[in-house]
Amino acid sequence: MKKILIIIALLLLIGCEAGTPTAEVPADPPEAETPDFEQSVEEEAEAEEEPTEEDIVASIDLTLGPNELGEIMILMYHGIGPEESVWQRTPDNFRKDLEYMYQNGYRMISLNDYAKGEISTEAGYTPIILTFDDGRQNNFNLIEKDGEMVLDPDCAIGILEEFKEKYPDFNVTASFFLGTNPFGQIEYAEEKLTWLIDNGYDLGNHTYSHEKMEKLNSEQIQIEIGSVNNIIKEYLPDYAVETLALPHGSNPKNEYIEFMIEGEYEGNKYETIAVLDVGWRPAYSPFDILTNFYSLYRVTASEINVDNCGINDYFKQYEENKRERFISDGNPDVVTIPKRHMEYLNMDMVGDRIVNIYE
Ligand SMILES: [Zn+2]
Structure with a gap:
């Protein structure tokens, strides 16, 4: 009893x-x-x-070569549309990217989870993060069909949902970085934003006027970030925007960086846990001392004009073992790393997690 x-x-x-x-x-x-x-x-x-700590560590399958200090790609997409360019991927190329990722051992995680070191990717797989800048209509477009508004199957969300259904263990998710007009079609803004949050996607900030941050003072930075957060808050009162993609990859002047991380506008405070640069190279593991969460590297997800540092260049380098990718140990509470990377482990980020080092 x-x-x-x-x-x-x-x-x-x-x-x-x-x-x-x-x-x-x-x-x-x-x-x-x-x-x-x-x-x-x-x-x-x-x-x-x-289970004791020993039991937990013993359950990690080392034959899968876990390496939680390997690199993680944060992919930078912009538009999905009919012509391929640096700032736009065609629907077919986007499908090709996703198919490649799935077939080659990549599984999606959210940027927010990365920033918190909460990586629950299945053992032996590599986390990958998808980001979309500018909040373009072709990211999330509704079209009329038989008198009803339906999801455009060739917009980013249409394609992501297609893969969510095709491969449930892909863990489809993405972060959308918005300005003042989320996804065009203003009459559907609330519906779209609510739907995204309810379906496992995240929203980030891409600032009010897309200005270079290096030109702004503390007050202007808070207006740029705070006003977009407030717009999102009007639609989603309980959702906290915690991530920022820098327009043009431009960082604030050193003395103003703190206002990018924390600030207040019209009575609403904000706190940023991850700031994204423009595309260049893969990010380090969140547990790597080299990671700066306020200046995270991204990889440009297109094939044109990216100086051998586009998505396919890096996929190839991992295939050829020229770089080391993050390989999950399958347990978010354990950080498993090969001994040779030991000196790069950031114990502050590891926190309460168990460290598992192997030869
Ligand atoms: Zn932009």
């Missing part, structure tokens, strides 16, 4: 937490903190026999 009561109490407690609107509101503690309850929870935990 006592056990049943404990389970009910636990369920109630969990239920309460899930219903709390923000994580910052402290949970109401009273009955839950009686000594009797605490002790019983301990007994329960013991009864379940939690």
Whole structure:
């Protein structure tokens, strides 16, 4: 009987937490903190026999060559449209990219998870991140069909959803970096933004006027970032925009960088956990001391005019083992690395995770 009561109490407690609107509101503690309850929870935990650190490490399959200090590509897309250019990929080429990624051991993760080091990619696979700048209509387009508005199958979301259905274990997701007019079709803006969040995509900030940040002062930077966040907040009051793609890859002057990371505009505060440069090269692992989350490298996802540093150049270099890609150990609570990379491990980022080093 006592056990049943404990389970009910636990369920109630969990239920309460899930219903709390923000994580910052402290949970109401009273009955839950009686000594009797605490002790019983301990007994329960013991009864379940939690695996020890050794058990967890032993369960990592080293034959898959896990390397959680390998590189992760943050792909930079802009438009999806009829002509291939530096700033646009054709629907067929985008499908070709996705097919290649899936067949060659890449699985998607969100930029937000990368920035938090929360990588739950299946063991033996490489995380990859998709980003789209400018919030173009061809990223998320609705078209009329038989008197109804439906998803354009050749827009970015149309194609991503096609692959989500085709390969459920691809973990399809992407971040869309928006300015003032998210995806055109203003009458559907709320519907589109809500749909994206409900379907596992993320929204990022691409600033109000697409100005070079290097030209702006602290006040202007806060207007540029804060006003876009506020526009998104009008549609999605509970969604916090935490990522920023720098227009033209232009960083603020050193003395103003702090306003890119934290600021306030019209009473709303913002905090940025990841800032993206323009396309150049793959990013380092989030656990690598070389990673600067406020200046993350990206790879241009197109084939034209990118000086041998476009998406296909890097895919090829990984195939030829000229670079090392991140290979997941399958456990987000463990960071598994080959010994030769040890000196690059950022212990602040590792935090409470278990470090697993092997020869
Ligand atoms: Zn842009």
